[in-house]
Every structure is written in C-alpha cells, then in structure tokens.
Amino acid sequence: MKRIAIQGFEGSFHDITAHHYFQGEQIQMICCATFEEVFEQMKNDPTVIGLTAIENTIAGSLLHNYELLLQSGMTVVGEDKTHISHCLCCLPSQSIKDIKEVHSHPVALMQCRKYLSQHQNMKIIEADDTAGAAQWIAENQVTGVAAICHADAAKLYGLTILENNIEDNKHNYTRFLVLSDPRKADMLRPINETNKSSLVFSLPHEEGSLSQVLSILSFYTMQLTKIQSLPIIGREWEYMFYVDITYDNLVRYRQAVDAIIPLTRELKILGEYKAA
Numbered sequence: 045m046k047r048i049a050i051q052g053f054e055g056s057f058h059d060i061t062a063h064h065y066f067q068g069e070q071i072q073m074i075c076c077a078t079f080e081e082v083f084e085q086m087k088n089d090p091t092v093i094g095l096t097a098i099e100n101t102i103a104g105s106l107l108h109n110y111e112l113l114l115q116s117g118m119t120v121v122g123e124d125k126t127h128i129s130h131c132l133c134c135l136p137s138q139s140i141k142d143i144k145e146v147h148s149h150p151v152a153l154m155q156c157r158k159y160l161s162q163h164q165n166m167k168i169i170e171a172d173d174t175a176g177a178a179q180w181i182a183e184n185q186v187t188g189v190a191a192i193c194h195a196d197a198a199k200l201y202g203l204t205i206l207e208n209n210i211e212d213n214k215h216n217y218t219r220f221l222v223l224s225d226p227r228k229a230d231m232l233r234p235i236n237e238t239n240k241s242s243l244v245f246s247l248p249h250e251e252g253s254l255s256q257v258l259s260i261l262s263f264y265t266m267q268l269t270k271i272q273s274l275p276i277i278g279r280e281w282e283y284m285f286y287v288d289i290t291y292d293n294l295v296r297y298r299q300a301v302d303a304i305i306p307l308t309r310e311l312k313i314l315g316e317y318k319a320a
C-alpha cells in the first residue's frame with residue numbers, strides 16, 4: 045500500500061490527480077492542510093510519497109512549492125497533468141440569489157476571476173482547498189455560502205451544483221509533481237523511461253551567463269519546457285533558476301549537465317523522471 049501526502053481533502057484536485065497517477069495501485073491518502081505539512085509528513089517517514097501542484101495554465105507557478113521542494117531535499121519521481129474544471133455549489137436549499145460568499149482555494153479563485161467579477165455581490169473567501177470548502181458547507185449546513193470545486197467533490201459532499209465550468213478558460217490544466225525521499229526514489233520511477241529532468245541553479249552576475257547555459261542545453265538537443273526564476277532571499281537581485289528539460293537520449297542529457305556545471309553555481313538535480 046502506497047501512502048500519498050497531499051494538500052487537501054477527499055475530492056480535491058490533488059486527490060483526483062493522485063488516484064489518476066497511481067491508477068490500479070492500492071493507495072492511502074494523507075490529507076494535509078498545507079504544503080508545508082506535506083513535506084513534514086515526508087520528512088518524518090521516508091516511505092511517504094508527496095504530490096504537490098507546481099504550475100497552472102491560468103494562475104501560473106506555485107512559487108512557494110519550488111522553495112519547499114528545494115529546502116526539503118526531496119526528489120521528483122514523476123509528474124501528472126490534470127484538466128481543471130470548477131463548479132459553483134451550495135446546500136440544496138439555496139439558490140444563486142442566496143449566495144453572499146464564495147469559498148475556495150486561492151488558485152481555484154484565480155482561475156474563476158472572470159466569473160466572480162460578474163458576481164460582485166459575492167464576497168470571496170480563501171479556503172485551504174476546494175473540496176475542503178465544500179465539506180465545510182455540508183458539515184456545518186452553512187447557508188448563503190457557495191464553494192468552488194470539482195463537480196465530483198460537490199456530489200461527494202451532497203451539494204447542489206448552481207453552475208458548471210466556471211473557469212475563465214477551458215484550457216485550464218495543473219501540473220503536479222510526485223515527490224519522494226531520494227533513498228526511495230528508484231523504486232518509484234521507471235529508470236529506462238526517464239526523459240525529463242528538473243534542475244535548479246544560480247548564476248554569476250556576468251553578462252550572458254544565462255544565455256550561455258541555455259545555448260549549451262540547446263547544443264545537446266535538450267528541449268527546455270519551463271524556466272522559472274525566484275529571488276534568492278538575502279542576496280538582492282540574485283536569482284535561482286528552475287529549469288525543466290526533456291530529452292530522448294540519456295547520455296546526451298548527462299553530457300549536457302556536465303557541460304553546464306562550470307557555468308552555474310549550486311546546481312542541483314531536483315529529479316529525473318518520465319514526462320507526463
């Protein structure tokens with residue numbers, strides 16, 4: 045039985061994604077209130093696998109999760125991409141005109157900005173997660189409040205769907221990382237199918253330092269799928285660069301990493317895994 049730590053309750057997008065990624069396997073969810081708690085669970089028990097959202101096609105990157113990943117020393121062993129669709133739901137006794145507040149995860153609220161701006165009478169309240177907001181309304185029989193969550197979560201908690209597909213854009217996908225203690229990583233990833241890596245490094249304050257690294261990656265036919273910079277706290281105007289690359293030749297990939305090491309500082313491989 046695999047134990048998976050997620051941020052969120054049953055019916056949250058983390059829960060849905062974990063069941064998709066580990067399809068056909070026996071899994072037990074460890075539902076955490078925060079991403080910090082997910083990493084804490086993994087730290088306390090190296091057999092616990094983590095699953096965390098890292099970027100969304102509407103709301104952008106979950107920057108804090110990059111930092112948590114780096115600080116934790118955990119390894120990326122896989123990824124999954126989930127189509128995100130939201131509904132507005134409430135107690136069956138309520139109708140749209142009764143709704144004065146909408147509760148959901150901040151990222152879900154961001155994904156429904158346009159819909160919410162058309163309903164200015166509804167006060168927006170951030171919750172720990174989408175399914176948690178639905179569960180809270182159901183358990184406490186809260187009137188005048190709706191949740192934004194997946195339609196399955198609305199059904200799970202016995203809520204009525206007032207409106208479906210309320211996300212700003214139907215091309216709404218979230219990418220999730222599957223994380224493990226490095227000592228357990230090889231048991232969780234199919235080594236011969238590795239075709240993606242996540243790297244992080246900083247660079248010297250010199251002209252062209254980033255472009256040199258990118259040129260070398262391109263020379264070794266590494267395809268850059270993502271680059272994200274994050275400020276280094278305490279070192280003004282210096283950044284950590286988080287880079288994702290895909291490739292079909294593991295030897296060329298290793299050569300590419302060896303070639304960029306002298307040009308970078310603090311290079312760390314966050315994970316080598318199979319692209320979703």
Ligand SMILES: O=C(O)C(=O)C[C@]1(C(=O)O)C=C[C@@H](O)C=C1
Pocket residue numbers: 051052055056057058059097100128149151152172173174175218
């Ligand atoms: O609240 C949930 O259901 C979650 O799984 C969290 C989360 C996120 O962290 O981005 C996951 C996917 C969606 O993008 C919206 C929210």
